[in-house]
Amino acid sequence: MDYKEQLIAFFKDVDARCILGLSIDCVIFGFYDNQLKVLLLRWKQSDEWGLPGGFIYKKESVDVAAQRILEERTGIKELFLQQFHTFGEEVRYNRAEISRKLNWPDNSTRLWPDRTVSIGYFALVDFMKVTPTADFLTDEYRWLDVEKLPPLLFDHNHIIEVALKTLRVQLSWQPVGYNLLPEKFTMPELQRLYETILNRPLDPRNFSKKMRALGIIERLEEQRKGGAFKSPYLFRFDKEKYKKALQEGHLSFS
Amino acid sequence: MDYKEQLIAFFKDVDARCILGLSIDCVIFGFYDNQLKVLLLRWKQSDEWGLPGGFIYKKESVDVAAQRILEERTGIKELFLQQFHTFGEEVRYNRAEISRKLNWPDNSTRLWPDRTVSIGYFALVDFMKVTPTADFLTDEYRWLDVEKLPPLLFDHNHIIEVALKTLRVQLSWQPVGYNLLPEKFTMPELQRLYETILNRPLDPRNFSKKMRALGIIERLEEQRKGGAFKSPYLFRFDKEKYKKALQEGHLSFS
DNA sequence: CCAAAAGTGTTTCAGATACACCCATGG
């Protein structure tokens, strides 16, 4: 089978097994190199990038489908995953344009629906624990800086914007640090994470004071060596206290 | 045509004009008699109540569909309307049970899809400005107190709960008072509204102080007469200042 | 005159902000 035939078979299969006209798009956030990153996939035979996504089986809840898609793409089973918006614009893409951008044979989009409503989920993952895997339609993945995204396929730039906005608003009651950082981290790393998401600088004295006051992290004896400067202490989240603080609505930065 | 034939024709029409397997449910909040109310519809030939809802035309954005459905049910064109969650459980209703509850003829649900994903919207409306209208499937409407709802059709109790939770969280940055109250209102009425949504009492001195400090309302010379007690002053929102305060993130009750 | 609801000011406390210097490390 050549690619064209494979594509047609793929869409026939989707039509048979999945709900029509409804899809899921996942904005997978990671934190690395002091930058907030999004996992993106490059579509086969093209230079076009888009979000990981997929379809919902006829007998499968939407949440489970999102989890499945995420696990397929990242290999992570337990992760923070949240529905944030459903995108239902009348025109979310131009079929001819997509066909051209993706270098698809002319009639391969016949089975592609006229319009698709997409349910957006965002996930927070520990960059280091992820082993990204491309799907049938794509053959390369990359973590891209949220602040420096190229034009993406479909309305994916818009979807990422909405996800980011949601993340900012929810920063006060979501376990952001817990999910985006490795087990051990330094105070400046945690601060950088919050600064990146909020997109503004925070005072290191006040930040550290607040984090320590909440009692959600514990300082380890270890220090991180290697930089040409004072070795920072390592910290670890106290999972229980973190959850409690979130429930009680602390962790807000106004 | 008897009801059975009408039903079949109705669903055939929906199938032809609308997106399959996707619907909209609207939680329409109103405030009256110091209680937060939801607009519900009674389905024809039954005693079962459910939320106003509808389907999305093939060439229509989901937001526009929600607006259209709301206008059809309330007669109001400009209203506060917001998508809050998409409900995609694998089993959101039992077809046989629904058929029985609604006293539908046995084969009338053939055209009814196996499962439907529903996009939830909530609206805040001025109770007095609404002239509710039943739709094809229903023949009576009623405003019910959110705290005293009977078991509703489908997963509508759950949908209302989620809407209410969202409303509570967003109370700090949504124009709740502006949309739910009539043009002129008293301070105790406004306070009662906030108390009802938050489901806890607020101190009248602090409340009034805060509202006045924000400068989003203006006191009129008029007073409301009629009660066997001191006549309260009437207030009116300063629309511009209200919007500004919301944008700046005031109006939070912690 | 009495019951019911409206109206109003001060004190206290907690959390947020502003702010600057010394320390440790590798090169």
Next chain:
DNA sequence: CCATGGGTGTATCTGAAACACTTTTGG
């Protein structure tokens, strides 16, 4: 020894919370 980033405490301000009595009205 120097450049770089890490680490820390105090004073001030703002907004939230607690709290009780007087006024008006209709019956």
